[in-house]
Amino acid sequence: MDDDAYYAFCMANPDKRFERTAQGEILIVPPAGGESDFRSLRSGTQLDRWAQRSRRGVAFGSSTEFILPDGAALSPDAAWVSNGRLSNLTKEQRRKFMPVCPEFVIEVVSPTDRLAALKRKMRQWIENGAQLAWLIDGDRQTAHIYRAGQGEPEVVKGAKKLHGEGAVAGLTMNMRSIWAGLSDL
Numbered sequence: 001m002d003d004d005a006y007y008a009f010c011m012a013n014p015d016k017r018f019e020r021t022a023q024g025e026i027l028i029v030p031p032a033g034g035e036s037d038f039r040s041l042r043s044g045t046q047l048d049r050w051a052q053r054s055r056r057g058v059a060f061g062s063s064t065e066f067i068l069p070d071g072a073a074l075s076p077d078a079a080w081v082s083n084g085r086l087s088n089l090t091k092e093q094r095r096k097f098m099p100v101c102p103e104f105v106i107e108v109v110s111p112t113d114r115l116a117a118l119k120r121k122m123r124q125w126i127e128n129g130a131q132l133a134w135l136i137d138g139d140r141q142t143a144h145i146y147r148a149g150q151g152e153p154e155v156v157k158g159a160k161k162l163h164g165e166g167a168v169a170g171l172t173m174n175m176r177s178i179w180a181g182l183s184d185l
Helices: 003-012 034-054 083-087 091-095 115-127 176-184
Strands: 018-020 026-028 057-060 078-082 104-108 132-137 142-147 154-157 161-163 172-174
Touching: 003 018, 034 057, 034 078, 034 104, 034 172, 034 176, 057 083, 078 083, 104 115, 115 132, 115 142, 172 176
Parallel strands: 104 132
Antiparallel strands: 018 026, 057 078, 078 104, 132 142, 142 154, 161 172
16 A cells, blocks of 8 residues: 555544554554553653743654655654654645654553564664654663664663653653553552
8 A cells, every 4th residue: 555545544444543564564553551551641741841842843642653764654652753854744744644754752562562573663763764762661660762873772770760862852751650650649
């Protein structure tokens, strides 16, 4: 399927979430559980607040799908795209699955996720133009930090804060509530 046919397919099946691999395989993406969605929303909310203050770009949530240069169509749990990259898109492109790779991506591990598959997805974000990507495993209080030009991710355990760099320099994410999840209510 080309991008338009894929978009039409997704719109014809609004009760399901899909992603597309670079090879064109369509994947059904299960919904997140309560704990992982809570953690995703906490991450995305902090990213959005920072984006609004910095005014250098826009934050997106988990229902946004991006068409990557390799042909994959992926939805991160949260993402940030610079004003510069967004300005290269037409109004029509911004209304559909945007053909752009975010500079910054957050993925949160869900109980249905396989860590090895998520790690491949993180590398794919970087290979397609993301400068920084955080894979957050709340149950293990671990963040895998992927950077453009870096071979293996940095693994950080139990950090109280994570700090953005490069395109998202100035972003500080408070990890306490993300680590605690729903148990801290």
